[in-house]
Amino acid sequence: MQDRDHLSNVGITHTAKIIANGIIDIPMLQLLQADGTSFEEAKLPDLDQETAVKIYETMKFIRVLDERMVSAQRQGRISFYLASTGEEAASAASAAALEPQDLIMSQYREQGALAYRGYTTEQFMNQMFSNEKEANKGRQMPIHYGDKPLNFMTISSPLGTQIPQAAGYAYGQKMAGEDAITICYFGEGAASEGDFHAGLNMAAVLKCPAIFFCRNNGYAISTPSNEQFAGDGIASRGIGYGIKTIRVDGNDALAVFAATTEARKIAIEEQCPVLIEAMTYRLAAHSTSDDPTGYRSKDEEEKWRQKDPISRLRNWLISKDWLDEEKDVESLEEMRQDVLKQLKLCEQVPVCSIEHIVEDVYDTPPWHLQEQLSELKDHIRKYPEAYPATAGRINNG
Amino acid sequence: MARMNLLQAINSALMIAMEENEKVMVFGEDVGYFGGVFRATSNLQEKFGRGRCFNTPLTEQGIIGFANGLASHGSVPIAEIQFGDYIFPAFDQIVNETAKFRYRSGGQFSCGTLTIRTPYGGGIAGGLYHSQSPEAFFAHVPGMKIVVPRNPYQAKGLLLSSIRDDNPVLFMEPKRLYRAAVGEVPEDDYELPLGKADIVKEGSDITLLAWGAQVEVVEKAAQKAEADGISCEIVDLQSILPWDRDTVAESVAKTGRLLISHEAPMTGGFAGEIAAAIQEACFLNLESPIARVCGLDTPYPLAHEKEYMPDELKVYEAIVRSVNF
Numbered sequence: 153m154q155d156r157d158h159l160s161n162v163g164i165t166h167t168a169k170i171i172a173n174g175i176i177d178i179p180m181l182q183l184l185q186a187d188g189t190s191f192e193e194a195k196l197p198d199l200d201q202e203t204a205v206k207i208y209e210t211m212k213f214i215r216v217l218d219e220r221m222v223s224a225q226r227q228g229r230i231s232f233y234l235a236s237t238g239e240e241a242a243s244a245a246s247a248a249a250l251e252p253q254d255l256i257m258s259q260y261r262e263q264g265a266l267a268y269r270g271y272t273t274e275q276f277m278n279q280m281f282s283n284e285k286e287a288n289k290g291r292q293m294p295i296h297y298g299d300k301p302l303n304f305m306t307i308s309s310p311l312g313t314q315i316p317q318a319a320g321y322a323y324g325q326k327m328a329g330e331d332a333i334t335i336c337y338f339g340e341g342a343a344s345e346g347d348f349h350a351g352l353n354m355a356a357v358l359k360c361p362a363i364f365f366c367r368n369n370g371y372a373i374s375t376p377s378n379e380q381f382a383g384d385g386i387a388s389r390g391i392g393y394g395i396k397t398i399r400v401d402g403n404d405a406l407a408v409f410a411a412t413t414e415a416r417k418i419a420i421e422e423q424c425p426v427l428i429e430a431m432t433y434r435l436a437a438h439s440t441s442d443d444p445t446g447y448r449s450k451d452e453e454e455k456w457r458q459k460d461p462i463s464r465l466r467n468w469l470i471s472k473d474w475l476d477e478e479k480d481v482e483s484l485e486e487m488r489q490d491v492l493k494q495l496k497l498c499e500q501v502p503v504c505s506i507e508h509i510v511e512d513v514y515d516t517p518p519w520h521l522q523e524q525l526s527e528l529k530d531h532i533r534k535y536p537e538a539y540p541a542t543a544g545r546i547n548n549g
Numbered sequence: 550m551a552r553m554n555l556l557q558a559i560n561s562a563l564m565i566a567m568e569e570n571e572k573v574m575v576f577g578e579d580v581g582y583f584g585g586v587f588r589a590t591s592n593l594q595e596k597f598g599r600g601r602c603f604n605t606p607l608t609e610q611g612i613i614g615f616a617n618g619l620a621s622h623g624s625v626p627i628a629e630i631q632f633g634d635y636i637f638p639a640f641d642q643i644v645n646e647t648a649k650f651r652y653r654s655g656g657q658f659s660c661g662t663l664t665i666r667t668p669y670g671g672g673i674a675g676g677l678y679h680s681q682s683p684e685a686f687f688a689h690v691p692g693m694k695i696v697v698p699r700n701p702y703q704a705k706g707l708l709l710s711s712i713r714d715d716n717p718v719l720f721m722e723p724k725r726l727y728r729a730a731v732g733e734v735p736e737d738d739y740e741l742p743l744g745k746a747d748i749v750k751e752g753s754d755i756t757l758l759a760w761g762a763q764v765e766v767v768e769k770a771a772q773k774a775e776a777d778g779i780s781c782e783i784v785d786l787q788s789i790l791p792w793d794r795d796t797v798a799e800s801v802a803k804t805g806r807l808l809i810s811h812e813a814p815m816t817g818g819f820a821g822e823i824a825a826a827i828q829e830a831c832f833l834n835l836e837s838p839i840a841r842v843c844g845l846d847t848p849y850p851l852a853h854e855k856e857y858m859p860d861e862l863k864v865y866e867a868i869v870r871s872v873n874f
Contacts, residue, residue, distance in 0.1 A: 286655070287657055289655040298654045298655075298657055305658060306655075310641060313641065313642060313645065316615045317646070318618060319618060320615035320617060320618025321621060324623065327624065328624075346608075347610055350608040351611065354605060354606055513651070513691050513692050514651075519794070
């Protein structure tokens with residue numbers, strides 16, 4: 153047993169002074185200007201050409217994928233889509249600062265991190281078409297990606313649930329002595345959930361090597377951030393939990409890379425959590441089920457289009473002579489063709505066989521699930537025309 | 550063999566599990582140096598260190614969220630929720646996350662190594678929030694297993710099976726029996742199978758089905774009924790999900806009558822599920838309606854605890870009604 157004194161770090165005052173807003177000053181790290189030139193006093197991260205170009209190409213690919221798939225949803229080819237337009241730097245550049253053994257936990261608007269890890273166009277398509285080649289066996293809505301080989305935890309819809317899970321996963325990594333951390337992405341809306349409080353407090357107290365990465369994009373569906381919180385964003389809360397914290401320009405890929413690199417170094421060396429708040433803007437609609445014209449102005453969107461993270465990085469790469477403008481245009485067209493080709497191929501792949509409906513509920517299906525499957529198969533055999541996706545493939549067992 | 554109470558049996562299971570596998574970690578509110586408010590985790594931190602047995606901040610959703618992450622990493626978390634009454638803040642993490650982790654990821658990730666221990670049940674003057682029996686809420690959740698032991702021997706064997714089972718298990722401990730139930734328990738390692746009911750006593754006139762602390766109550770009622778010449782078969786369900794329908798149906802096919810008793814409220818309680826399934830499986834064998842002797846459909850009261858509880862007199866009366874139907 154140890155003696156403790158919870159007053160040991162508390163200073164004393166003799167005036168009843170209420171602490172007001174603005175006591176903590178949390179500036180935003182910015183390295184590139186909107187036109188892609190670096191600030192004179194900016195200390196740029198140690199970033200080689202190959203990595204910088206890979207971040208850029210990943211962002212470009214995600215922009216192409218998002219545009220194409222929003223159209224595909226409007227055509228009724230997939231049931232749902234969720235674009236990350238304007239936020240590509242936040243996910244791609246942060247993923248670039250990680251090691252392959254680090255686990256990624258995503259909310260749902262971080263396809264850039266998954267693409268950076270090497271998830272292929274075909275894998276994206278298989279998941280969105282819920283076909284039999286998809287790792288989740290077609291059980292979840294589009295965008296709920298997951299890939300064990302790439303250390304990308306399967307996404308789930310309930311907001312914020314992955315935040316305390318990230319603390320637990322990171323604790324497991326620490327206890328196993330792994331040279332690895334967990335990064336956990338979430339939006340500023342999700343940070344209002346109780347799980348945010350639970351997860352950050354537990355990570356701090358139990359010293360979990362995790363990066364909590366908040367995309368503060370100004371909106372949670374229609375709710376603007378001034379109806380989400382009254383304090384100084386999300387970063388100020390990290391300080392309250394005793395977590396090392398940084399705020400960064402989320403549309404500046406170099407700043408995101410620099411902040412995440414530093415955060416990972418701290419998480420590994422000091423075995424503790426770090427909070428990053430990336431300030432950005434959700435240029436996309438919340439999802440294909442949402443129309444933002446009902447709650448924000450075109451002028452506001454236009455202002456943020458001028459801060460596009462992709463053109464900002466492109467201009468910087470060109471200024472470094474790291475990007476050939478002609479090849480850049482060619483590769484954009486190649487990406488569009490690749491996405492279209494895979495879309496056409498993957499929408500033809502059938503769904504999983506009906507047995508998968510009861511598998512993976514438990515390690516093996518218990519008696520009641522076997523019984524329910526057997527009754528379901530008999531029913532489908534009786535009314536095959538009502539169940540075209542599975543009827544033709546039922547075994548006779 | 551050694552004489553142990555239910556808490557000592559649980560502590561013994563935790564010791565064995567932590568000794569055999571360094572990935573086993575025990576955590577929750579006050580479980581660390583102090584050893585838990587009921588002392589189930591006594592000496593674990595002393596023996597295995599603060600890294601493997603530790604206090605968490607006071608947040609049930611955090612405890613289970615953290616446990617889900619730890620389990621998906623491949624560690625073996627044993628999370629404690631101080632009272633079953635306080636598991637509800639973690640309902641979202643259990644229902645939407647723990648239980649669906651494997652299914653939604655196509656088997657890529659799972660929380661199969663997780664065990665959640667929680668004391669449950671009344672009879673200790675615990676009022677509304679230290680008496681509840683929440684098993685039926687979780688019986689509606691595909692992906693979970695739910696286990697309830699009735700004495701120290703069952704507790705140790707079922708807990709070791711739960712920890713080693715590759716599915717998330719909610720392990721509910723009858724706190725009224727923590728110190729009251731004492732029995733012979735092997736000091737060594739042993740397991741009792743999950744998903745299996747246990748026939749406590751054979752009989753021919755009526756099947757009495759219960760679990761946890763309620764088994765003792767139906768045993769007392771059976772003794773009273775036997776004095777009247779009614780032969781009772783007593784079955785301890787042991788696992789609520791998945792439950793052992795075959796053993797129950799076999800017993801009811803023999804006796805022709807079934808009485809189910811639990812402390813939790815009647816409406817939506819697990820007895821309803823059993824009654825529906827057994828009338829379907831044993832329709833031609835039943836000689837009387839299936840009887841349910843449960844808690845009232847009220848919050849769990851303090852001053853009227855004795856009146857609220859499905860005690861042996863209420864069970865005895867229902868046995869007599871059933872046999873005379």
